[in-house]
Amino acid sequence: MAALIDIHPAKHRTRVRRATAESAWSRWLVISIAVGFMGLMFVLPLVVIFQEAFRKGWEGYVEAFDDRATMHAIWLTLQVAAITVPLNTIFGLAAAWCVSRFWFRGKRLLTSLIELPLWVSPVIAGLIYVLLFGAKGFFGPSLKEHGIKIIFALPGIVLSTIFVTFTFVARVLTPQMEAQGQAEEEAAMTLGANGFQMFWRVTIPKIKWGLLYGIILCNARSMGEFGAVSVVSGHIRNKTNTVPLHIEVLYNEYQFVPAFAVASVLTLLALATLILKTLTTTKRGAA
Amino acid sequence: MARTRHVLPGFRLSLGFTITYLSLIVLIPLSMLVWKASTGGWDGVMNTITHARVIASLKLSFTTAFTAALVNGFFGLLTAWALERYSFPGRRVLDAMVDLPFALPTAVAGIALVTLYAPNGWIGAWLAQYDIKAAYAPLGITIALVFVGFPFVVRTLQPVIADLSMELEEAAACLGANRWQTLTRIVFPALLPATLAGMTLAFGRAVGEYGSVVFISGNLPFKTEIAPLLITMRLEEYDYSGAATIGVVMLIASFLILFTADLLAQWNRKRTGH
Numbered sequence: 198m199a200a201l202i203d204i205h206p207a208k209h210r211t212r213v214r215r216a217t218a219e220s221a222w223s224r225w226l227v228i229s230i231a232v233g234f235m236g237l238m239f240v241l242p243l244v245v246i247f248q249e250a251f252r253k254g255w256e257g258y259v260e261a262f263d264d265r266a267t268m269h270a271i272w273l274t275l276q277v278a279a280i281t282v283p284l285n286t287i288f289g290l291a292a293a294w295c296v297s298r299f300w301f302r303g304k305r306l307l308t309s310l311i312e313l314p315l316w317v318s319p320v321i322a323g324l325i326y327v328l329l330f331g332a333k334g335f336f337g338p339s340l341k342e343h344g345i346k347i348i349f350a351l352p353g354i355v356l357s358t359i360f361v362t363f364t365f366v367a368r369v370l371t372p373q374m375e376a377q378g379q380a381e382e383e384a385a386m387t388l389g390a391n392g393f394q395m396f397w398r399v400t401i402p403k404i405k406w407g408l409l410y411g412i413i414l415c416n417a418r419s420m421g422e423f424g425a426v427s428v429v430s431g432h433i434r435n436k437t438n439t440v441p442l443h444i445e446v447l448y449n450e451y452q453f454v455p456a457f458a459v460a461s462v463l464t465l466l467a468l469a470t471l472i473l474k475t476l477t478t479t480k481r482g483a484a
Numbered sequence: 485m486a487r488t489r490h491v492l493p494g495f496r497l498s499l500g501f502t503i504t505y506l507s508l509i510v511l512i513p514l515s516m517l518v519w520k521a522s523t524g525g526w527d528g529v530m531n532t533i534t535h536a537r538v539i540a541s542l543k544l545s546f547t548t549a550f551t552a553a554l555v556n557g558f559f560g561l562l563t564a565w566a567l568e569r570y571s572f573p574g575r576r577v578l579d580a581m582v583d584l585p586f587a588l589p590t591a592v593a594g595i596a597l598v599t600l601y602a603p604n605g606w607i608g609a610w611l612a613q614y615d616i617k618a619a620y621a622p623l624g625i626t627i628a629l630v631f632v633g634f635p636f637v638v639r640t641l642q643p644v645i646a647d648l649s650m651e652l653e654e655a656a657a658c659l660g661a662n663r664w665q666t667l668t669r670i671v672f673p674a675l676l677p678a679t680l681a682g683m684t685l686a687f688g689r690a691v692g693e694y695g696s697v698v699f700i701s702g703n704l705p706f707k708t709e710i711a712p713l714l715i716t717m718r719l720e721e722y723d724y725s726g727a728a729t730i731g732v733v734m735l736i737a738s739f740l741i742l743f744t745a746d747l748l749a750q751w752n753r754k755r756t757g758h
Contacts, residue, residue, distance in 0.1 A: 216657030217650055217666075218569075228572050231563040238631055239584050241606070242596035249599060288505045295498040309742070310506055316738045318692025319590075320712035321731045324719065325513035328520045333724055335516060360509050383491045392493035414587065421589025424694035428716055441591040441695070448595050448699070460592040467587035475580040 246464050249457035261458035269435045270443035270459075274420050276351065277439060281358045281419040286412055289366025294400075296367075297374035298382075308371075314364045322360040323428025326353055349431030354439065357425035362418045369411035370404060373481050377403055406480040410473055417470045421463050517735065520728035532729040537705055538714060542733065545711040548622055549690035552629035557683040559630075560637025561675065567638070568645040582638045585631055590695025597628050598700040620702030625710065628696040633686025640682030641675065644752065648674060677752035681745050688741035692734060 219227070251258055261267065292311055296304065314322065328334050330347035340347060347353045381403065385395040401408070423441040430437040438446060440459060447456035521529060532538060566572070567579050585593065601608040601618040611618050618624045648671065656666040694712040701708045711734055718727035 216663070217653040219663055219667075223663075224570055227562050228566050228570055230559070231566040232574070232578065234559045235563065235578055235581055237607075238627075238634065239581050241600060242593060242631075243584075245596045245599050245606070246592065288502065291498040291501040291505075294494055295502055298492050299495050299499070301495075301499065307502070307506075310510060311502075313510060316688050316692070316742055318694060318712045318715075318731075318734055318738075320694050320715045321517065321692065321735060324715055324727055324731050325517050327719060328516045328724060328728060329513055331724070333722060356509070360513075363505070363509060379492060386491050386493070395493070417587050417589075421592065423589060423591040423594075424712065427694075428719060441589050444591050444595065445699075453599075456595060460589075460595060463589045463592050467584065467589070467592075470587040471580045471583055474583060475576065 243464065243468075246457055246461050249453055250461040252457075253454050257454050258458050258461075261455035264455065266434050266438065266446075267443060267455065267459060270438050270440045273351070273354075273438065274440040277355055277358055277426075278416055278419045280355050281362060282412060282416050284359060285363045285415050285419075286366050286408075288363050289368075289370055289411055289415070290408075292367040293370035293374050296371050298379055311364055311367050314361050319361055319422065319424030320428055322425035323357045325360075326356050326429055348429050349433065349437055351437070353429035354426050354437065357429050358419045358422050361422050361425045362415050365415040365418060366408070366411035369407050369414065369481075373404060373407040406477040410477050410481065413470050413473050417463075417466050420466065514735075517728050517731050520725055521732040524725040524729065528725060529729050532726045533733060537709070538711075538730060540706045541709045541711045541714045542730075544622065544625070544707075544709065545691055545734075546737075548625045548710075549629055549633075549687050549693075551626045552633055552690050553683040553687035555626070555630050556633045556637045556686045557679055560634060560682060560686075561641060561679055563634075564638045564641035564645055568642055582635050585633075585635055590632070590693070591699070593631060593696040594628065594699035597631065597696065598624070601627060601700060619700050620704075620708060622708060624700040624702075625697050625708065628700050629690035629693060632693050632696055633690045636685040636689060637679070637682035640685060641678050644675060644678040674755065677748050677755060681748035681752060684741055684745040684748060688738055688745065691737060691741070 218224075250261075253260075292307075295301070296308055296311075327348055329336055330340060330353060331337050332341070332348070334348070347356070381399050382395055385399045386392075390398070420439075421441055422439075423445070426439055427442055427445070430439065430442055432438060432442060432446070434446065440463060444456050444460050444463075447453075447459065524532070563578075563582070567575060567582075598619050599605050601611070601624055603609065603612050603617075603619070605619070608618055616623070618627060652670050652674075653666050656670045657663075661669070692712055694710075697710055698713055701710060701713075703709050703713055711730060715727045715730050715734075718724075718730065
């Protein structure tokens with residue numbers, strides 16, 4: 198069938214137009230609208246970021262990082278990501294394993310819950326932890342008694358970042374593991390492997406590219422989270438300002454070159470994430 | 485599937501860990517939100533919700549998100565179609581770029597968009613000639629929400645377009661339909677559920693968006709103040725129950741939107757038989 202009926206007209210060049218293809222000019226029109234729209238909405242903002250970051254040349258760009266508050270923000274963000282990403286990776290592996298390998302009651306509810314962070318406003322993700330641990334929150338008084346600070350401190354920032362990013366590893370891995378099936382794992386088990394051996398020698402090699410992309414995406418999102426962290430951090434310079442919050446501070450102080458210079462680092466991280474996604478598409482078995 | 489439960493290990497461990505993690509990070513904190521909103525009693529809730537400034541901000545959040553979803557429906561459909569059906573130079577780059585709003589931090593997107601659309605920005609200056617104000621106006625908020633929601637429409641549509649059976653289009657052509665008739669009567673109806681589902685997802689994401697909006701919106705009460713921003717302001721005033729109430733309203737809206745998207749997805753499965 199496939200040889201007789203060409204199901205991908207776009208992939209071959211023929212002079213005669215098929216009845217199932219649009220005329221050349223309407224194709225051209227659709228492509229230019231798509232390219233024009235994405236150029237305007239996506240490419241232009243990227244150009245602006247680097248143009249503003251290099252407004253004072255390479256020296257101005259480098260100088261932007263020679264700042265105590267900026268370095269502290271970068272250090273804090275690295276700390277947050279170093280705690281968040283491993284935890285969310287373990288969660289992603291566990292969630293993808295039970296969702297893709299087993300049938301159980303409430304599975305649909307569980308998968309909806311795993312997708313929740315995409316739909317809940319990041320501000321709400323911060324708000325709920327303030328309600329729990331804030332000065333006037335549920336545990337607030339008893340925390341104060343013991344001198345533990347969660348809100349306006351690292352634990353609160355980590356918690357809200359975990360909330361916003363726990364979905365990513367699971368979301369990348371679950372469809373991949375469902376598509377790959379479980380025959381190899383079953384073979385390993387019947388051949389006498391224990392669960393640990395099966396996981397490290399069969400499952401991990403099977404999913405490694407998806408896992409890598411999931412981790413990188415989770416990392417990019419946790420380093421770039423703004424709304425949730427902004428609610429719990431308290432914006433204390435040199436203490437609780439992560440990189441995105443520091444960008445906000447710099448921008449509001451009209452320090453545009455430093456703001457965009459710092460932003461350009463996160464932009465490069467985002468672009469690297471997209472490149473990695475494209476490179477691993479076939480290896481992850483995603484369409 | 486039930487049989488395999490005995491072969492593969494780790495069901496209890498993985499499910500137990502997943503549920504514990506979700507309970508600690510999501511369920512317990514979220515239930516706090518509902519509890520805190522109810523502390524003010526019914527009167528407190530009504531007082532918060534009927535406050536003119538809250539109504540204005542909710543209205544703004546929902547109308548701008550809705551407009552953005554409409555814009556994304558149109559451009560998302562065309563882009564998904566171009567990416568799946570046509571080959572052109574840069575197609576792969578364009579395909580990768582669709583995910584940019586997922587990967588780019590919202591604050592970075594926010595300062596980039598406001599720089600572009602501010603009255604002295606590249607696009608803002610051009611719009612100013614026609615007396616159109618983008619930044620610090622609802623139009624700017626809509627633009628930011630278009631940016632945020634776009635991938636949802638494209639990524640929902642792409643697999644559906646790839647799965648469209650070409651036989652239907654061939655049959656239409658054989659029966660004498662011209663391409664436009666085939667597209668409007670065969671292809672578009674088949675893509676409608678997925679388009680609406682994608683738009684609903686984009687809408688749901690846009691309603692709660694914060695980072696990319698606060699820079700371009702200008703945050704004027706009653707005019708360009710979005711609901712998530714109002715939550716942060718209530719928190720700064722230590723009005724926890726007020727903040728929680730607005731949060732609950734937005735949460736309920738999100739669930740309704742998600743539910744709609746799920747119904748649309750089911751409709752799509754029914755039509756396509758997947």
